[in-house]
Amino acid sequence: MIRFVLIIIITLLIPFKSLAQSILKDNDEKSIIGVLKAQQNAWNEGNIEEFMKGYIKSKNLVFNSSTGPHFGWLSVRDRYKWRYPTKERMGKLTFKVQKISSVSENVAQLLGKFNLFFPSKCFKIFKNFKNCEDQEINGFFTLLWVKTENGWLILSDHTSRAD
Numbered sequence: 001m002i003r004f005v006l007i008i009i010i011t012l013l014i015p016f017k018s019l020a021q022s023i024l025k026d027n028d029e030k031s032i033i034g035v036l037k038a039q040q041n042a043w044n045e046g047n048i049e050e051f052m053k054g055y056i057k058s059k060n061l062v063f064n065s066s067t068g069p070h071f072g073w074l075s076v077r078d079r080y081k082w083r084y085p086t087k088e089r090m091g092k093l094t095f096k097v098q099k100i101s102s103v104s105e106n107v108a109q110l111l112g113k114f115n116l117f118f119p120s121k122c123f124k125i126f127k128n129f130k131n132c133e134d135q136e137i138n139g140f141f142t143l144l145w146v147k148t149e150n151g152w153l154i155l156s157d158h159t160s161r162a163d
Helices: 002-022 026-044 048-054 073-083
Strands: 062-065 068-071 092-104 107-118 135-148 151-161
Touching (some): 048 073
């Protein structure tokens, strides 16, 4: 009878143990947000190389947007450099984290919003700049993070504009 009760107790506790392992630790969440803040700062300084330090330097990195997927760290970096060749074209970036959740002990998912702000200029930088009005691009992103020996890094980035 005691053996039967122990088996039931152990069986009931196993799901709680796995649930506890899948909860993101506070310091992991802070580390992820720290990387995101460093990326935001690098972007606003016009430094794509520094911004890219938030991504895993691997051919397995994937960035997906309305133009389709880009595979590998170099391809993603080159896409950013092509799309945003100058600091002025990069605008001012703001991230807002909506939710961070654990997928496993070493994998996390982050959902967020972004805003790119372009102060008014009396010349056209992009095709859609009209007159001398401030311009904004807003959107959403889903990031898959992996915990590496170098800290938390982005393995997958799916970003889309809201407009």
